[in-house]
Amino acid sequence: MNKDITLDSQTLKSLYGNNKQYVMPFVMFFVSLILIFVTILPQFNDLLSTLSQREDETAKLQILKNNLIFLTNTDETTLNFELETSLKALPQTKDFESVLKSISLAASKAGVGLGNFEFKVGNILKTESGNDQLPSLAVKIIINDGVGGAARFMTNLATLLPISEVKSVDINGNYTNLNLVFYYKNLPSIKVAPDVKLVPLSSKQTQLLKEISSWDSGSTPFLAVPELESPTASPASNSSVPF
């Protein structure tokens, strides 16, 4: 018997003839294995991704619903009043008239005379911001009084609008030089995603607004609401909406 096996066509034909019944099942089996990797696994990954996306969208829907409820329940009159107060405290522009009125009123209440004024105006149309990161209008004034009068003037000015801050005090006998800043802030263009959670004012903030609403002011705020840009456009949201 010849033990050497040679793979010639005769041998292959013989092997095929003996095992041809097994060919089709093995082909089916291997095709199934390939299909598992090519279709089943990707489908499974897609399902996991779908489930994750559904969870995210459900959370987003809850935020949207809460926002809608919050907006519906917010009293417009109170909102307008609070906004008006905040705009008086922090005007949209360099409000020279209200600054002068505040200074005059503070001096009058303190019983002191006013000397010269000096505004550091800069570009009237341009917003300037210093180290405080909020834009401000710098004013230098002279008060015709010493420490007592200066202290009373500053105390009165601190409870007048727009909001101001004393940067430096220089008292020489009966004259006081004050460097003041009056803060303002432009109304920016607002880009809001509707699913950003709307937060009501805290009780501290509400109390603060209530307190400053009783302060005197020389300003009349211009209440123009900037256009709200929403990433998901719908017909109702694209118009400019004044108060």
Added chain:
Amino acid sequence: MNNDINLISGDLGVSQRATWKLDRVKLIAKVTVLGVGLLSILLFLLSRVFSPQSIIKQQNEVIAGIAILADKQAKLIVLNQRVNDISTIFKKRKNYDLVLSAIIADFPANISITSLSVDKSKISAIVSSSSLISLNDFIDSLKGMVEKKQFLKNVTINNLNLNGKTSGYILTLDMDLL
């Protein structure tokens, strides 16, 4: 009779085993194909059932409702931003009026402030008096403010001079604010 030469039974045993083997292989192949098919259909159906489309549809309805209240939303956002800014200003604002009021609260009668400057976290003052006792009382009141941590962190006396012309004393000092 030699039973070893029973050709019929030997062929039947080998043939039967081969048939079983083939049948098993065929069964496994069929089950595999069927399983893959069923699994694919199942996964497809689950993807359709758990599709987020219905949630997104609800979101669009709510967004449409929010869009009607867009001006209210804008006002709320502006209000929140502004109140935060106002709070920040009040937190950082130095109340120099309170400091000065506290310093002159217990001011002895015969002391006058020649000059005083306040800048950031420091007060520099020159005070004059004809009485050393009054100046001493003034320094004591400042010392009390430092001990009570009332506005002042530190008081440094730079100079004490006698003005020969007026016979008055001139005290120069610096105060560091808390």
